[in-house]
Amino acid sequence: MKLEKNALHYLEEKGKLLQKMAQDIWEHPQLGGQETYAVKLITEELTKAGFTIEENIGGIPTAFVASWGKGRPIIGILGEYDALPGLSQQVLSQKKPVQEGAPGHGCGHNLLGVASLGAALAIKAAMEKEGINGTIRYYGCPAEETLIGKVFMAREGVFNDLDVALTWHPMNLNLVWDSSCLAMNSFKLNFYGKSAHAAAMPHMGRSALDGVMLTDVGINYLREHIIPEARVHGVITNGGLAPNVVPDYAQAWYFVRAPHREQVEEIYQRILKIAEGAALMSDTKYEVEFIAGCYEYLPNETIGEVMREKMEKLGAPQFTSEEKRFAQELESTLPREMVEGALRGYGLTREEGGGSLCDRILKSSGPYGKGKVMPGSTDVGDVSFLVPTAQFMTAGMPVGVAAHSWQSTASFGSSIGAKAMLFAAKILALTAAELINTPEAINKAKEEHKQVTRNKEYKSPLPNDLKSNL
Ligand SMILES: [Zn+2]
Known part of the structure; x- marks a missing residue:
């Protein structure tokens, strides 16, 4: 319990700084493999906190692993920071790029990388304070949008000795990602x-x-x-x-x-x-x-349950009337049928979602429900095949808005995104703390992982001689 309290306290204190950092990365969007700006900011913070950094993983200049501590458990927290081409957009409810044709953070990876950083720093600080053994790793994973980063990193074996891997994704709902994907x-x-x-x-x-x-x-x-x-x-x-x-x-x-x-x-x-x-x-x-x-994504239910419990206990971020108005304005730029269609797809009514901005923790249903296969792909899949992995999402944009749109870039750059980021950092840190405190949970997660993968060996999808072109 003390570990959790200390980690939360750290994040309360450093929250503003982390939000500023996420904003800074949002203002300097770079495409997969070129994310030098974000990597510099993130590695500087990790180095300051005493993490050792191994760079250039798999020959990709913006792929790195930062490690602190010693012994087990070894907890990996995955961060991403790449932007998308052509999605430059100001924090406005009409389409207006910062720079025409430039990249933008339409997938919210400016938030993803920083929340994971916050969690790694918070849990490290809490462990140090309590004198608890264990290893915390931050994985700097580039080029997620092209499904390249983690697959090349996995081929190098950098995830192999992890006990568990944790990550998240900014989205339009607050829930644990219980479904698989392609x-x-x-x-x-x-x-x-x-x-x-x-x-x-x-x-x-x-x-x-x-x-x-x-x-x-x-x-x-x-x-x-x-x-x-x-x-x-x-x-x-x-x-x-x-x-x-x-x-x-x-x-x-x-x-x-x-x-x-x-x-x-x-x-x-x-x-x-x-x-x-x-x-x-x-x-x-x-x-x-x-x-x-x-690979397909294999959600670890044991860790997913820990995440869900932490989310429910902490409660979803609440939004101001100004933020709600901005969310409604963003939704109103889209055809009504599209917004309603999005809600139907999640199996939600307006009331159940909490209006334009999801302000509650939802049961994982629709495409994110247990046993479902979401028709998309993520390179988190390769990590999940190697070690027990869980992820959740938090609402950083309106329910009716699609990721990879100018509307999502606007929202992920606003205070809505900033709130989602800090909430995610807390959930990651609390989940890590709980796992460190309860070795049985880690053993259970590992047992489940063995069953799901049926002890099948991971074989990199990449041809042996393929080099990253990043
Ligand atoms: Zn993404």
Whole structure:
């Protein structure tokens, strides 16, 4: 109990400073792999507090691990800080970028990285004060949006010795993330043919675009014969330059997703066969360019229960009438059907959610409920396959607003986001404190993890020779 009290006290004292830091990162948004601004701020604080920092994990300059303490348990807290392209936006309820076309924190990772930092610093301070043994690690995970950071870090083995991993995500509700999500592969298919005058000498040409088109037709036929939960979606990133030149180069980019890693592997292999067939038909050649891959997310229920208990005990952040008004204004920029549709998707009425801003702790239901598979992907999946992992979300934006929008950038940069961040830091710290105090809970979480993974060995989704291009 003392550990929890001390950690909370630390966060009460340092709250303003952390909120300022999250704001500072929001004002300096950088894309995945380029997050030098956030990394400098965060590592400076960790170093000041006595953490040792290992940088450049997996050859990614903005990936790092900060460690403090000794012995077990080893608690990992995951932080992210990358922004999204084109989502620059001021804290306003009309679309107005800070800088046209610039990146913005539409996924709230400015809050994510700082809350995790606050939790790591708070629990460390509390352990030091009480003279409690154990190790706290902060994982600086870059490029989450492209599902790259943690997968490359996992390949280096940096998560392997953790007892548990904790994280969170700013969103529009307050709940523990009990659902799984989809495993995924992202890859490009490059086709090579021969160029020729498309009218005068078409017989001399072999169209790389034909290879791409035939692949896509093949994938459309494949969809009938894969599990309905799987998703295959793609774009043609290069289809040639002019109609009168037979393209000697063309490229398509696909994502394959499914509830389990093995299913992704299987569908992926079948797509490569389709590409091979397409190359044969068009008399072209093709090459695979593997971009990224990840595991499905395995929520650890034992730790999830601890998180839920802490959230319920602390109570959700409350908002001022000014913040509520701003949230309503942001929602009013969207079609009514869309806002209502979002609520329906969560299985909530307006009253149950607490209005435009969720001001209560909800039971995990809808897409975040137990046994559900949310149709998205996260590189937290790889960590969750390696060690018991749990995460929760807190309301940093209005219920009816979608993440990755200018409205979400505005909200994550406002005092609404700042409140969500501090609440998250407290929940992470309290969960860590409880786990440190009760080794049985950690053992139970590990036992559960063993059962869920059925002792299957983690095999990196990345080809052995693949280097990060960050
Ligand atoms: Zn995110």
